[in-house]
Amino acid sequence: MKNKYCKGTHLSERKFRELIKLFSADIEAKKIALLINVNVKTVNRILLLLRKRIAGLAEQESVFSSGEIEIDESFFGARRVRGKRGRGARGKTIVFGMKKRNGNVYTQIVRNCSSRELLPIIQEHADSKAVIYSDEWKAYDGLVNFGYKKHYRVTHSKDVFANGRAHVNGIENFWGVAKTRLTKFRGMNKNTFYFHLKETEWRFNHRHENIYVLLLREFRFKPLD
Secondary structure, three states: OOOHHHOOOOOOHHHHHHHHHHHHOOOOHHHHHHHHOOOHHHHHHHHHHHHHHHHHHHHHOOOOEOOEEEEEEEEEEOOOOOOOOHHHOOOEEEEEEEEEOOOOEEEEEEOOOOHHHHHHHHHHHEOOOOEEEEEOOHHHHHHHHHOOOOEEEEOHHHOOOOEOOEOOHHHHHHHHHHHHHHOOOOOOOHHHHHHHHHHHHHHHHOOOOOHHHHHHHHOOOOOOO
16 A cells, blocks of 8 residues: 555655655755656655654654753744844744753744743653753743752853853754754745754754664665665
8 A cells, every 4th residue: 555645646665765765864855856856746745744743753752851951942033133132032933942961852832931931841841850051041040949959050141151061052052953954944834844843853863873764664664775
């Protein structure tokens, strides 16, 4: 039986595997369509289905429990409007991130950077025994009320970016990786940003593994000869 990703198309199983291989190499849809001689709309439809599945996988891997965890927020979207800076910048998508040191990263789109919005996410993905590292953003002031006794901060406003083990370099490195990767998807629909974001997260978490093999295993396909 034809796999569900090819439903409604004339795509052969071999071409589907070729598509997976190129997607694994992070090739854009237009180039994939050209390389395997398939309509770009068909490729885009299949890639969206793949990204939806990957987003589900990323969510399953998101629990950190204890350990050393860095937290931070970042803004994605158009260039910053002159005079609009900081956590209140308009016209951007706000993403909250958590990264376990020597481990995975987790991202979540949020409405704002308030403690009411961010603290429940931290509580859901890290237990109270975790060591939390953050900047001085006021929303994190309430962490102690959630039972987090080990919370260390770095004062970016005073140009301090590390104080011993207190830093958020890991999550900030991920923001740089994510923004560099996502810039190639110019004109990205806001409705698909979540799936591109979670794909970036999943790729980052598996950066030392063979993405092609992981995807073939997940979708129960054999590699190309």
